[in-house]
Amino acid sequence: MSDGSDPNTPRRREGLLESIFGKGGRAQYDDQVDIDTELSNKETFFLVGRAVGLLKPVKKLFFAKFLLSTGMWVPGLLLPWIGKIIVDHVVGGKALDDVELRYPPFMDPILASLQGLGPMQIMMVLSILYVGLLFFIGTRAGGTGAYLYEGSDAATQAENQISGGGSEAGGLWGLLEYWVNVRLTQRMVNLLRTDLFEGLTRLSLTTVQDQRIGDSMYRVLYDAPMVPDVVYQLTLRPLAILIAALIQIYLIEYTYGDISPELVWLAWSAFPIAIAITFPFSGLIRRTNQTKRAAGSSTTSSMEESLDSITAVQSLGGMEREKERFAERSEESFLRERYAIVVWAIVVALGGIFLSSLLIYWGRGVAHNVIVGLLTPGDFFALIGILVAIFYAAGELGDTWIFVQEPAAALRRVFFFIDQERDEDAHGEEEMGTLSDGVTFENLSYEYPDGSAALKEIDLELPTNSFVAIVGPTGAGKTSLAYMIPALLRPTRGRVLIDGIDVTRVHLDSLRRQVTYVFQEHLLLSESIRDNLGIANPDATESELLDALQTAGCMDFIASMPQGIDTVLGRSGETLSVGQQQRLSIARGLIRNSQILILDEPTAALDPVAENRLVEALTEISKDRLVIVIAHRLSTIRRADRIVFMDQGRVLEVGSHDALMRDNESQYRRYAMLQGVDSPAER
């Protein structure tokens, strides 16, 4: 590779502030369908509200998780007081009777069992208590979680989001909570991403074509897993935090309220302070995270595109360009990730500084009480433990809205495609019977979304039991017209009728069962040949399968394959030649055995022998159905019962080859003559 661009050298170093505040508008990404990505606080609110609604199908597991998360309150309540007893009565050696303070009521049984014991006997009882707690809820050992190593990229993070689980408890309790937690999260993610996947595959064709594949993948794989976390952030966490904090504040009030009342109001003040610091940053955090995710998805897109078109890239010598493009986007995406980190760090730091100052001020007051003998050193550490717990809770509560910001961007990206109009939505419920009359286009026009007209006022009848060829120069609107029949496109004006019934009244399943469309591009999956055909008709019998392959002229090359029709094709069928791919695509169309068969340029990549065989077969099957072929090649066209000649979005002439050739003014005649070979009709 050229020496100018050493891939190992980080290329861009920019001013931090400039980038955070100055370049916000510059972000251009690949979204073509989902363009408007700004989120207001109100929209965020609705999005997260909707996310919470996702709990409905999993409410039992969710309730179990809530019950289990109460496990962490036990150590939170007990540990400060056990610690105090150890500091004062074991290490400090004071007798237990000297207690001037009221212990909270739940300590009574423990205190009762310690009455009259010497320091080391007290320690022994407490140690046994510790061991019990260790075994059941993992106290003194830590929480339960199984995070795999993750990078700062969405992919590894999404993996951990789904399955990392996590419980603040350990021991048996932690194991149980982890289990429930992960299964709950996984179920939610699966429901959601299946929904999203369905939404993406059922988008109307025009939308599908504008949607980047990389972006769709990013949404399904990396955005959807962010959702359950939002739900927990908004339901379980604040609830658990609040309950725990309120209990702690009550304990301070109960035990120390008389000695120093200011302890209590200082503890309370943590909450408004934490929220006041964090809330103003929510917008900034959301924006940096949105651009971060968009940049990530554009990186995936660029890689996906260049690998997908690898033949073109290599043969045009575009490797360097593609690499540069990927490098640039990837760099941008990392940069965006770092901005998100910095903004986040600033918020955390501000919160930390404020709450720590409060803690220092508060600790000074408590220490003075210890020095003058009002409180013991054990009280100091118990109080600090409780206060830290309260501050932690306050900080977390303040962060809740912020935590929601990052996944909110993901939420919007997920819901956007779940909500998009689906093909089905525009269709009625009627079933289509056997084709009796044929297809009628009534005053039909079609405009692209950008307003340019593709089809203009088309009136056309295509009777059943015939073989129709749609002919015309490039860009005449042939494919658009044919797309109207299976409702792959819907007319802007006018109607398409099948046997007199408007296709929009027909249920989409029924319509597409009766109309088969073989595309010009040959899209094969990297599955076996059998599975590739199975997409079209999963119920086909072996003999139907072989018939279709035979008719499409596939058997000669399949016969030479090691596993016959069970041979697995390479990526997108690229181990086959283009002509072979085309024949397989045709076989896939034939096997559906539907009433209307449309083939878009079926013979373009076929040699004459194969072409002729195919046209023969099509003529044969058109005896009891409607076969429509879009073609350029005269050898195909002239066999049609009826030729529809189009130009510039209009149907100009309709008739048989011979009839049209007889008319000296016919545009079709001119077109046919230009095909080069002497017109067979005139020979």
Next chain:
Amino acid sequence: MSEARFQVNLPGDPDVEDAPRITGRRILELAAKTWPFLRPLKMHLIFYLILIGLSGLVGTVAYTQGLDLLSNKVLVGEEKLLPLQASLLWLDDSFGDAGAGLEVPTDEQRKIVLDRLLIWMAILLVVGIGSFIAIWYWGTWIWHSVNQSLRVAMVEHSQHLSLRHHSDTRVGDTVFRVYQDSAQIINLIQEGLIGPMGLLFGLIWAIVLIVLLAPSLLLALFIVVVPTVWLTIAFTPRIRRRALANRVANSDLTSRLQETFVAAKIIKANRAEDGALQRFDKDSHRALDAAFRVRLEMIVLSLLVMMMGGLCVISTEYFMASWSNERLGLNVPAAMAFLVPFVAWNLGAFQFGRDQTGGAIGQGYGAVRMWSQLQDLFIALERAFFILDLEPEVESPDNPEPFPVEVERLEWRAVDFAYEPSHPVLASLDLVADVGTITAIVGATGSGKSTLMSMLLRLYDPDQGAVSINGVDLKRLSVEDVRANTAIALQKNVLFTGSVADNIGYAIPNIDRDRIVEAAKIACADEFIDELDRGYDTELGERGVKLSTGQRQRLSIARAVVRDTPILILDEPTASLDAVNEQRVLANLEQWGRQRVVFLITHRLSTIREADTIAFLEEGRIAELGSHDELMSREDGRYRRFVRAETLGLAEAMRDE
């Protein structure tokens, strides 16, 4: 482990059963591979590590001194300050051991010590948070830079791989590897090298502090080590197998998903949405289950280890409480007083000892967790390096010959080629093409036409024989030179994201607009481009879906023409063009191709007839060679039969004979 076996084994995936084993040597080998990506940042890395070490030391000293001052000197208040502490707090001798003759400090002195201590804490807090953010950003930047180089290297490398590799590796798998697995390289460095180093450092540090305090505590720690190591060894192979199964399942999900989106049109037209959905649901479940299983192993292991660690912490705490209760003496060397400032077992020493044993156990627990995570990381890395390790099949020679200034003659000599050994595509094929000629390559579907042309670009090299230019074997030229001098318009009209002008000028940096327009005119693309909303600046969607096939085809031709190369290949250039445009394009090309070697791969007779020479390809060799008229004059020539079939239809052609 039968549940972990899947039907689909992606190329390059090791079998689940022989998941790669993690060994010290492999780690070092892998680490060595990451070195080129680390090297440009080595000064950053070194200073980063030094800074982290320094801040750790400052933290420890601040912590032990603070603990001693707060617990023993302020709260319990039975001891006076050590000289070091007095000077740190800017206090006079009356606060120290030697001063004022009092055994214990006064309440006033305790309050002053407290205030000075709190001021120190406030300073450290502000400085600490500030430098924490700075270090955090710096570290992230370093790792991002390494990750960036690695990703780019992987993308670049996979783009240079031979097409033979690409045709059987699914795109999604590559996407997954670059995205998910390359992030793991960073983890290898952070967690596999620096992590263990940090862990070891932390462990030694904790042990040193414990030894200074009470060597007997070490015994308790060692009792825990034996079963922990045994458990870890027992769990390792299970974790490894399940980690691999997890990676495979997730990678599978990704490539299936990608393919479904690519084939969205087919799925819609066939109403196969339900089937696709079911398959996705199944894949998704499988991936989730696999993710859960590997983690369950890790959790059970860590719970067992934590349980033993917890017992150790609780029992040592009991002993230390007992020593503190009896105020047992401590023998910390005076030189170590800045680290362990306790004079006897007192409240501060108890808290300190408790934290240190907890810390040491924590480090051990961290080591076990790290080990099990490394199993997963290691598998990821094997997969990431799989791409980097693949040798491109087509390689430039070390000292390539310069590309000839004027191309005179292209020659295929006894070329054999097969994608799979059992199915030869080309068999001792010979062909010559001279400058100034148009050669049409004609033949049945699958007869090897496109393959023959790919060799000119060195997309593939012949298995036997040679392709040469002016008598020089292409293998002796550099791949870049060869591709730079050959333009091709592909049968599949791929469009790239970007404007129309970008698409035509693809891979030519800073090309001026006039050349693009000129090329578009030759390809007859000019007229429809002018009708587009923004002309040459119109953006094209993914794979150019907004243009008709014929329009895309003309863009492809323009893209080939604009490169102005001595060799031009047009693969079915006119398949989607109507007759009018076909003739215009061909006439233009004929004019333009006077000083070049032009190849046409085509079925269309109207196109073939424009060629000077027609090479009729059959069964991997050139069956007939000559002009249209020559070949048509052969009574039972294959080409003649081909032509008659084209014009008349096969049935009539047969009847005629």
